[in-house]
Amino acid sequence: MFHLSCNRCGGWTTVLDLSDPDSALKCGCCPVDHHHGQAANACTGADGSGHPGEPCHHPDGGLDCVARTPAGELCSGGHCGPGVSGCGVCRPITITPLSSAVQPARG
Amino acid sequence: MANMTDRTRAASLMDFVLHGSSAPTITAPYKLRLMTAAGSNTSNGTEATSGNCPGYTAGGSTMGSPAFGTNSAGVSSSANAVSWTATGSWTAIVGVEIWDSAGTPLRWLQGTITSVTLSNGNTLNFAAGSITADASQW
Numbered sequence: 001m002f003h004l005s006c007n008r009c010g011g012w013t014t015v016l017d018l019s020d021p022d023s024a025l026k027c028g029c030c031p032v033d034h035h036h037g038q039a040a041n042a043c044t045g046a047d048g049s050g051h052p053g054e055p056c057h058h059p060d061g062g063l064d065c066v067a068r069t070p071a072g073e074l075c076s077g078g079h080c081g082p083g084v085s086g087c088g089v090c091r092p093i094t095i096t097p098l099s100s101a102v103q104p105a106r107g
Numbered sequence: 108m109a110n111m112t113d114r115t116r117a118a119s120l121m122d123f124v125l126h127g128s129s130a131p132t133i134t135a136p137y138k139l140r141l142m143t144a145a146g147s148n149t150s151n152g153t154e155a156t157s158g159n160c161p162g163y164t165a166g167g168s169t170m171g172s173p174a175f176g177t178n179s180a181g182v183s184s185s186a187n188a189v190s191w192t193a194t195g196s197w198t199a200i201v202g203v204e205i206w207d208s209a210g211t212p213l214r215w216l217q218g219t220i221t222s223v224t225l226s227n228g229n230t231l232n233f234a235a236g237s238i239t240a241d242a243s244q245w
Contacts, residue, residue: 001223007230022226037226094190094229097220097237 003096019094027094113214117245134209137174139189140167141231144200145202145219151203152217160225161195167206169219174205185238193225200224200231203238216240 005012011027016023022037055062122128141163155163171187188200200223200236205216 002223016221018223019219021224037229076230090190092230094222094230094232095225096232096234097223 005094005096007092009092016100021093023094044078045071109169111237113217116213116215117148117184122185125203132209132242133213134207134217135172135174136169136209137205137215138167138168138212139230139238140206141182141191141200142204142217143198143200146171146204146214146217147215149216154204155200156216159198160193160200161227162193162225163191166212169205169208170205170238178242181242183240184236185233186235188232188235190230190232191225193227195227197225203233205238208232 001016002018002023003012003014006025006027006029009027010023011025011029013025013091015021015024021039023035025036093097116131119128119131123130141155141160142152143155143159144153154165154167156165157163166187168191170185170189173186175183176186177183200220202217202219203222204214206212223231
């Protein structure tokens with residue numbers, strides 16, 4: 001079992017199935033009916049180094065999404081802000097395995 | 108004794124307790140490593156890399172000192188949180204291993220977890236107390 005929480009508002013849930021954690025967590029941060037991890041995963045600069053000096057390549061620009069890093073903060077490889085033209089990254093979440101998930105394996 | 112511990116490490120502890128050998132040297136801190144293929148008590152898993160799990164650094168992250176709290180009813184629980192934030196899409200994590208910080212690090216504990224795949228920007232957090240070592244499994 002896993003605890004999922006929104007890094008922005010603190011909204012949380014617990015799930016057994018982690019096949020799509022970005023969709024499993026419902027909170028009020030992003031009112032747009034779209035996948036909340038797809039844009040982040042599609043970021044061409046998401047290789048650990050960000051995309052300094054390079055514009056966001058997300059096709060819809062993500063202009064309706066409000067769940068982003070505040071304007072003025074550095075992009076960490078996909079997490080820009082409302083003031084960054086074309087940035088389409090949504091809501092980062094924290095995944096916490098609960099104790100039952102990390103018991104050492106039996107032989 | 109089941110498969111929680113690396114058998115080589117277990118053997119060194121047994122020699123200390125049963126044979127009069129010197130206590131094994133453990134160089135702190137313990138580090139938590141993430142595995143994309145689980146190991147066993149006799150073989151290492153395949154560790155994640157910064158390539159297939161951007162935001163992760165090979166060698167793992169410190170669990171602090173002490174890494175575990177005092178044993179209670181046969182169970183030792185991790186004392187500190189350990190977390191990573193993905194800076195790109197991750198390959199699935201299916202296991203964890205606990206290694207020491209010796210010049211040539213030694214693996215002490217291993218276990219499987221339910222598969223976790225991070226999207227870019229998401230954080231994987233092992234909260235304090237979430238990693239347990241149960242004496243009944245040694």
